[in-house]
Amino acid sequence: MPALPAGLAGHAGAEWLDRYTHALLPTYGVPQRALVRGDGAYVWDADGRRYLDLLGGIATNVLGHAHPTLVGAVSAQLATLGHVSNFFASPQQVALAERLLALLEAPQGSRVFLANSGAEANEGAFKVARRTGRPRILALQGAFHGRTMGALALTHKPDYREPFAPLPGGVEHVPAGDLGALEAALDGDVAALFVEVIQGEAGVRPLPEGYLAAARELTASVGALLVVDEVQTGVGRTGHWFAHTRHGVVPDVVTVAKGLGGGIPVGAMVTLGERASGLLGAGQHGTTFGGNPVASAAALATLHVIERDGLLDNVSSVGRRLAEGAPAAGGSLVTDVRGEGLLLGLHLARPRAKELTAAALEAGFIVNAVGPDTVRLAPPLILTADQADSFLAALPQLVQTAEPDEES
Numbered sequence: 001m002p003a004l005p006a007g008l009a010g011h012a013g014a015e016w017l018d019r020y021t022h023a024l025l026p027t028y029g030v031p032q033r034a035l036v037r038g039d040g041a042y043v044w045d046a047d048g049r050r051y052l053d054l055l056g057g058i059a060t061n062v063l064g065h066a067h068p069t070l071v072g073a074v075s076a077q078l079a080t081l082g083h084v085s086n087f088f089a090s091p092q093q094v095a096l097a098e099r100l101l102a103l104l105e106a107p108q109g110s111r112v113f114l115a116n117s118g119a120e121a122n123e124g125a126f127k128v129a130r131r132t133g134r135p136r137i138l139a140l141q142g143a144f145h146g147r148t149m150g151a152l153a154l155t156h157k158p159d160y161r162e163p164f165a166p167l168p169g170g171v172e173h174v175p176a177g178d179l180g181a182l183e184a185a186l187d188g189d190v191a192a193l194f195v196e197v198i199q200g201e202a203g204v205r206p207l208p209e210g211y212l213a214a215a216r217e218l219t220a221s222v223g224a225l226l227v228v229d230e231v232q233t234g235v236g237r238t239g240h241w242f243a244h245t246r247h248g249v250v251p252d253v254v255t256v257a258k259g260l261g262g263g264i265p266v267g268a269m270v271t272l273g274e275r276a277s278g279l280l281g282a283g284q285h286g287t288t289f290g291g292n293p294v295a296s297a298a299a300l301a302t303l304h305v306i307e308r309d310g311l312l313d314n315v316s317s318v319g320r321r322l323a324e325g326a327p328a329a330g331g332s333l334v335t336d337v338r339g340e341g342l343l344l345g346l347h348l349a350r351p352r353a354k355e356l357t358a359a360a361l362e363a364g365f366i367v368n369a370v371g372p373d374t375v376r377l378a379p380p381l382i383l384t385a386d387q388a389d390s391f392l393a394a395l396p397q398l399v400q401t402a403e404p405d406e407e408s
């Protein structure tokens with residue numbers, strides 16, 4: 001076991017959490033644990049307790065923790081050339097852009113903008129949309145596209161938006177999954193429609209079958225761009241490299257982040273085809289760190305391991321195991337499981353997501369309440385069937401702890 005960083009050893013988690021509340025802004029509330037180490041699908045807290053990480057840094061640590069290939073690639077790159085600014089090209093940045101275009105089977109003329117986060121990738125897409133010269137932008141009710149001001153304007157949740165009004169204008173939210181409403185809202189003034197294939201933050205809600213393909217046709221018919229936010233669903237999360245490809249659509253813009261760097265911050269906005277790629281010109285967007293050699297090396301290593309180790313197949317099979325096993329193990333509380341691959345929402349019959357998440361943590365499982373009645377699983381793509389089974393085996397007891405008075 002590697003040594004803890006100097007100064008961390010010997011401190012109880014409680015002390016770190018106390019110091020946390022005195023040093024950090026309370027934007028995330030008070031964390032439940034201080035984590036100090038990870039290995040594969042497991043993490044350890046400051047008091048030495050082990051947890052199976054079924055959240056994966058929020059759909060981010062796709063190779064789990066301390067993956068040797070990722071550690072090796074990042075260390076080697078940092079020891080060679082860490083950061084150069086976007087005044088210069090780097091082989092890693094170019095190779096990453098080419099790799100993303102290849103994975104997306106991008107048409108002629110497609111291009112990549114490298115960023116540091118999902119919100120930043122979506123800011124880029126927002127700018128692309130503005131450059132059409134059209135005033136209106138459509139997004140879906142329940143949408144989450146990030147917390148910076150442009151991305152926040154695309155995000156639907158009033159609690160996130162309202163404290164920061166006025167937001168960049170022109171964004172309207174139409175009911176998710178309602179093609180009639182979409183058709184009624186679309187006209188020649190619409191620059192773009194932003195969608196997530198599965199709304200992650202809204203409670204792991206997939207778009208209805210057929211919606212994405214129809215949205216592609218409807219947007220194309222009025223000359224509006226289709227922007228698919230794959231920040232949560234991309235990079236193998238659903239058992240496909242990107243969630244939208246299964247639906248047979250070619251978007252105009254795809255945004256990626258979370259899983260892309262395997263835990264190192266990196267994002268991308270990919271403009272597909274000549275038209276979308278022609279909208280942002282020289283000097284119209286930029287970010288100091290975006291796609292720096294270390295971040296790009298991390299992304300290349302992550303994509304390499306997903307392919308080399310056949311992780312897409314693992315995602316499908318372990319995901320199916322969890323999706324099929326959870327309602328059986330969850331008694332009367334877990335009614336069904338939404339999502340695809342290893343992005344799953346356990347839907348609860350009663351609003352006990354917080355209680356179930358707390359019971360899971362006590363029992364050594366990290367999951368996430370993504371709404372009052374939905375528990376999200378977004379584990380590393382390396383999760384094994386045995387690890388999935390250990391959660392399913394514990395679930396009946398977790399349900400019992402979460403609501404001791406219910407018959408299960």
Ligand SMILES: *Cc1c(COP(=O)(O)O)cnc(C)c1O
Nearest residue numbers: 117118119144145146200231232
């Ligand atoms: C997390 C997320 C974002 C924001 O990404 P950050 O890296 O947190 O800025 C945007 N869109 C979707 C769908 C996400 O899940």
